[in-house]
Amino acid sequence: MKNSEVNYIAKLRNSRLRPTKQRIKICEVLFNREKTFHFSISDLIKILQDQHNLKISLATVYNTVHAFQKKGYLKEIPVKSSESYYDTNVSHHHHFFDEKDGRLIDINETDVGPIDIQTKIPGKKIKSIEVFVKLEDQ
Amino acid sequence: MKNSEVNYIAKLRNSRLRPTKQRIKICEVLFNREKTFHFSISDLIKILQDQHNLKISLATVYNTVHAFQKKGYLKEIPVKSSESYYDTNVSHHHHFFDEKDGRLIDINETDVGPIDIQTKIPGKKIKSIEVFVKLEDQ
DNA sequence: TAGTAGTTTAGAATAATTATAAACTACAGG
């Protein structure tokens, strides 16, 4: 068993999912990467089917991605598009969004200065701050 | 003709829409307010039907809202929910999002300090920066 | 190794949004 596979099984177990063939393949596609990966469910299914020759059902992919999201192994990105986008980079970070071609680019948290919010909402505190930067051609 | 109606007709004309009965009603619901208004298409249709006794089709509401959005009289908010949310406050501003009850609250631009983004993308410049602040109970 | 609890699957159900085409209407030009 490859080292990476042990890691995938750990991720699955932590997410309360049994390591099945389909789920391990999903992990390979998502987590066996140098760079972070932005994807929609349909992107993921296409890769699984075309590049990995895996016959997999919609429900399996949705269930697995949602379990990873709940556990924090994937992050949902609030872009307004017809479908949801997810990011394998779950560190606290921000996004560029190039509206022209719908491309998403991560911005490291360290590349964004401190953000000062002066408005206060009674009984509530800030859980997280996300910056969403829209780009246009120079 | 009321003063406000003249204003609505101007908005409609600017959006390349003819001022029809249905569209003027939509304007009344959206723009005759003291405070800004966050809504989904289904919120809007419900108000038109229940509070204004207007029989109106889905397509008309979608078309009109999208034309206003394109022209900048409405702003789409990138929250991840099953449906799109729009804001009648089109000034550059930010949002609190209370995940517990799905409530959106505007943050004035003046209540957010300057934001420093150090990452550069070749050939692109920043079009806008939106800050999205998630809230939790204190 | 067998039982069971969790999983996969195809397909159906749901829900938001977009497309369609026929009936209707605002309005420019006479």
Added chain:
DNA sequence: CCTGTAGTTTATAATTATTCTAAACTACTA
């Protein structure tokens, strides 16, 4: 003020993302 036409409304169908379902299958505990 008419009238023709280009734009609009409408009900309905189509599309698309997502969730649900229930039967067949499988990982894993004991």
